[in-house]
Amino acid sequence: MNDCIQRVTGRGGLPEIHIHNDAASAEICLMGAHVLSYCPTGEKEVLFLSEKSAFAQTGPAIRGGVPVCWPWFGPAPREELPNATTSHGFARQMMWELVEQREVSPMRTEVTLALHDTPESLAIWPHRFELRLAISVGATLELSLTTINVDETPFAIAQALHTYFSIGDVNSLEVNGFDGLKFIDKAPAEPPAANPQVGSIRITEETDRIYLGHAGRAVICDFVHERQLVIDKSNSHTSVVWNPWVAKSQRMPDFGDEEFHKMVCVETCNVANDAVMLVPGMSHTLTAVISVQHCR
Numbered sequence: 001m002n003d004c005i006q007r008v009t010g011r012g013g014l015p016e017i018h019i020h021n022d023a024a025s026a027e028i029c030l031m032g033a034h035v036l037s038y039c040p041t042g043e044k045e046v047l048f049l050s051e052k053s054a055f056a057q058t059g060p061a062i063r064g065g066v067p068v069c070w071p072w073f074g075p076a077p078r079e080e081l082p083n084a085t086t087s088h089g090f091a092r093q094m095m096w097e098l099v100e101q102r103e104v105s106p107m108r109t110e111v112t113l114a115l116h117d118t119p120e121s122l123a124i125w126p127h128r129f130e131l132r133l134a135i136s137v138g139a140t141l142e143l144s145l146t147t148i149n150v151d152e153t154p155f156a157i158a159q160a161l162h163t164y165f166s167i168g169d170v171n172s173l174e175v176n177g178f179d180g181l182k183f184i185d186k187a188p189a190e191p192p193a194a195n196p197q198v199g200s201i202r203i204t205e206e207t208d209r210i211y212l213g214h215a216g217r218a219v220i221c222d223f224v225h226e227r228q229l230v231i232d233k234s235n236s237h238t239s240v241v242w243n244p245w246v247a248k249s250q251r252m253p254d255f256g257d258e259e260f261h262k263m264v265c266v267e268t269c270n271v272a273n274d275a276v277m278l279v280p281g282m283s284h285t286l287t288a289v290i291s292v293q294h295c296r
């Protein structure tokens with residue numbers, strides 16, 4: 001192992017990779033290629049991880065960090081895939097393999113994790129695939145999720161880097177970058193929220209929106225920590241903004257009743273009308289780049 005990269009037995013006995021270089025530190029669980037933590041040197045933790053999250057070879061996915069939602073998004077599509085049982089696909093509940101590691105510089109370390117079809121995955125979703133997540137840790141966190149169709153027939157995927165961000169207080173927060181965009185409201189309220197989006201997103205109730213035609217930057221303004229969390233992306237035209245608020249938090253056993261105050265999800269997606277069709281031999285890469293800026 002390189003000096004900056006350590007393999008450890010982590011929470012729940014699951015294998016983790018811990019990265020520490022001059023610019024940042026990060027922790028990644030091989031179960032699901034799940035980034036658990038990212039902290040630039042001198043900064044507060046960027047990712048939210050529930051104190052009640054499970055860490056298990058089987059059972060619920062890790063709650064927080066960056067879940068890899070693939071090859072579907074949302075509830076299991078049981079009509080189409082009768083053996084599908086888990087929301088947000090199966091990739092986040094399979095053990096990935098570390099296939100590449102590189103100390104690019106004292107300020108940046110890169111690891112690549114890989115997953116491929118197994119008899120278990122084929123029984124759920126009958127397609128041969130290669131999946132790779134390249135994780136680059138430095139002053140920014142760069143995640144690139146590449147899907148390769150190694151089958152003989154086309155397949156379509158929906159996917160998301162479902163990132164949970166750590167914030168000071170949900171009541172002192174704005175999310176920008178979505179002004180004027182239409183959204184699918186999965187948590188409609190009375191009266192319904194203005195749609196298309198008008199100005200900044202402020203969270204005052206359960207919020208679960210798929211923003212359509214969002215291809216650019218999103219910015220989380222955290223007024224408590226006096227910082228902005230910036231999400232840039234490529235090959236994505238949909239984003240989800242989610243906070244479970246009170247009632248849904250109480251319904252999630254792996255999420256504290258009050259933890260909604262300390263998190264917001266801004267998810268980098270190919271979902272809804274932005275799903276991806278891959279013919280044999282074709283690949284697609286979804287990229288998110290996360291950085292911290294200060295609003296002094």
Ligand code: TA6
Binds near residue numbers: 087208240242267
């Ligand atoms: O991305 C938002 C969402 O689809 C919400 O509806 C909520 O279900 C969240 O994902 C978490 O889903 P999970 O399957 O991880 O509990």
